[in-house]
Amino acid sequence: MTGPLFDIAVAVARIAVFFAFCFGLVVVMTWVERKGAAYIQDRRGPNRADIFGIRAWGLFHPLADALKFLFKEDFIPDNAHRLFYQMAPMFSLAPAILGIAVIPFGPDVTVMGRRIALQIADLNVGILYLFAVSGMTVYGVVLAGWASGSKYPLLGGLRSSAQMLSYEVSMGLSLIGIFMVFESVRMSQIVTGQGGLLFGVLPKWGVFVQPLGFILFLVAQYAEANRTPFDLPEGESELVAGYHTEYASFKFSMFMMAEYLHMVVGAAVVATLFFGGWQFPYLGDAGFLLPGGSTVAVPPALVLLLRIGAFVSKVLFFAWLYVWIRWTIPRLRYDQVMRLGWKVMLPLSLLNIFATGLILLLLNK
Amino acid sequence: MTIGVIKVARPRKMSFPESLYLVEIVKGLGVTMGHMLSNIVRQEGIKTIEYPEVRREMPPRFRGRHRLMKREDGTPRCVACYCCATACPAKCITIVAGESPDPGVEKYPVRFDIDMLRCVFCGMCVEACPCDAIRMDTGWFTPPDDTREKLIFTIDTLLEK
Ligand code: SF4
Ligand code: SF4
Numbered sequence: 001m002t003g004p005l006f007d008i009a010v011a012v013a014r015i016a017v018f019f020a021f022c023f024g025l026v027v028v029m030t031w032v033e034r035k036g037a038a039y040i041q042d043r044r045g046p047n048r049a050d051i052f053g054i055r056a057w058g059l060f061h062p063l064a065d066a067l068k069f070l071f072k073e074d075f076i077p078d079n080a081h082r083l084f085y086q087m088a089p090m091f092s093l094a095p096a097i098l099g100i101a102v103i104p105f106g107p108d109v110t111v112m113g114r115r116i117a118l119q120i121a122d123l124n125v126g127i128l129y130l131f132a133v134s135g136m137t138v139y140g141v142v143l144a145g146w147a148s149g150s151k152y153p154l155l156g157g158l159r160s161s162a163q164m165l166s167y168e169v170s171m172g173l174s175l176i177g178i179f180m181v182f183e184s185v186r187m188s189q190i191v192t193g194q195g196g197l198l199f200g201v202l203p204k205w206g207v208f209v210q211p212l213g214f215i216l217f218l219v220a221q222y223a224e225a226n227r228t229p230f231d232l233p234e235g236e237s238e239l240v241a242g243y244h245t246e247y248a249s250f251k252f253s254m255f256m257m258a259e260y261l262h263m264v265v266g267a268a269v270v271a272t273l274f275f276g277g278w279q280f281p282y283l284g285d286a287g288f289l290l291p292g293g294s295t296v297a298v299p300p301a302l303v304l305l306l307r308i309g310a311f312v313s314k315v316l317f318f319a320w321l322y323v324w325i326r327w328t329i330p331r332l333r334y335d336q337v338m339r340l341g342w343k344v345m346l347p348l349s350l351l352n353i354f355a356t357g358l359i360l361l362l363l364n365k
Numbered sequence: 366m367t368i369g370v371i372k373v374a375r376p377r378k379m380s381f382p383e384s385l386y387l388v389e390i391v392k393g394l395g396v397t398m399g400h401m402l403s404n405i406v407r408q409e410g411i412k413t414i415e416y417p418e419v420r421r422e423m424p425p426r427f428r429g430r431h432r433l434m435k436r437e438d439g440t441p442r443c444v445a446c447y448c449c450a451t452a453c454p455a456k457c458i459t460i461v462a463g464e465s466p467d468p469g470v471e472k473y474p475v476r477f478d479i480d481m482l483r484c485v486f487c488g489m490c491v492e493a494c495p496c497d498a499i500r501m502d503t504g505w506f507t508p509p510d511d512t513r514e515k516l517i518f519t520i521d522t523l524l525e526k
Contacts, residue, residue, distance in 0.1 A: 039401040040400050040401045041400075042400060042404060042411055043413050044411055044413040044415075324394060324397065324398070328390070328393045328394050328397045329393060
């Protein structure tokens with residue numbers, strides 16, 4: 001194959017595969033959420049949808065949901081601003097999809113003598129791009145809240161924009177430590193940087209070099225994604241359903257998809273920045289290098305599989321953590337959310353930056 | 366001592382590590398995971414009743430859907446006295462009386478309809494009946510159906526039970 005054609009084929013293939021992976025995970029996550037919630041609360045969860053009598057633990061429920069959303073009436077309330085009302089779901093889904101682009105799914109592979117990064121776009125601004133697109137999510141929420149022309153969505157939209165803006169700050173600041181340690185904002189370089197060992201035993205993962213940064217980032221991310229314990233914008237008891245109260249049919253499901261896609265992308269980002277991305281502990285390019293100095297040779301194909309498998313299982317774990325946390329912790333009160341954001345997270349993330357800087361300075365002396 | 370004042374124990378002040386919530390959250394996660402795993406391993410421990418296949422045992426005095434009683438010879442015991450229809454607060458019983466072929470009985474119900482969609486399951490009809498012809502001891506609700514007409518139970522349906 002000639003040069004440009006090959007590049008285009010590779011780009012399309014990468015986009016298709018990662019897109020399919022993320023959306024597949026979104027579908028699975030809706031099932032995991034409902035089923036996990038049920039089992040945590042001593043219930044059985046969805047188990048009725050069947051195809052030819054096969055129920056498969058309710059696995060067909062996402063399919064049934066999708067069909068239902070597709071065939072429901074697409075209703076626009078009289079008071080809604082027609083254009084913005086229809087734009088809001090797109091504004092909420094698009095940033096979530098854009099986020100997939102910079103996540104490295106695996107190490108570089110060599111196909112037909114060419115090195116191909118398993119990443120849709122290895123941008124040199126990497127994580128900054130991610131912040132930029134995830135910052136846009138708030139437009140979807142605000143638009144939805146305002147354009148619905150109803151008071152509960154408006155309150156929900158206001159709440160979530162205030163919350164997202166507050167936590168965006170500490171989210172950005174909590175990552176500065178990572179940039180300082182790995183000396184890059186490029187996702188691929190951060191992942192490669194996590195391949196080494198710390199004190200000769202621990203993998204040099206972000207969570208081990210930046211434990212405080214990890215906790216801050218995780219909390220900020222839950223707040224960003226509007227997930228429990230920070231799901232005030234959707235506080236059912238106060239706001240019906242928050243900013244998407246007036247939405248029905250497929251527009252509503254776009255909000256839902258955006259929420260779950262945020263979870264998936266968020267899980268992938270945490271795995272990439274703090275848990276070594278596709279790095280398998282102690283696995284080098286040629287095989288395992290155990291801390292004792294012993295080595296186990298592994299064929300390159302298996303290395304690749306192990307690494308992609310490591311990435312996928314990390315993403316699955318963090319996606320599950322979202323669900324797990326949701327059904328464990330009750331919702332915070334609004335003043336508690338704001339206090340945590342500004343009075344606890346922000347000073348701590350600043351402290352984290354200074355502490356990291358100090359340690360790096362002393363180490364380099 | 367002031368009368369009527371009850372001392373309520375205030376919640377204990379949280380210690381510093383507790384107020385950070387980090388360990389507490391992990392403990393909470395442990396609890397929920399324990400529930401989940403035990404429910405996955407021992408499905409029979411889940412309290413959910415799989416409704417259409419499994420039915421809840423109703424208490425003996427549960428007021429369920431009605432049935433009309435029969436005499437020994439199989440004719441309805443109801444004498445079409447309209448007591449139940451009069452007592453019914455929801456006005457959902459429709460009776461049309463006819464002359465009974467049995468010389469010992471004056472009337473019998475030609476039609477006896479209960480609109481189950483309007484019935485409030487108060488049991489007044491049962492209380493009112495002078496000859497114990499109507500009872501609500503079937504032990505189950507009105508089953509769902511897809512048209513309103515099917516939920517107006519006629520005398521045949523009511524006698525069946
Ligand atoms: S239970 Fe009450 S409402 Fe129902 S038919 Fe009897 S009297 Fe009427
Ligand atoms: S009160 Fe009893 S006997 Fe009288 S009409 Fe009703 S069911 Fe029949």
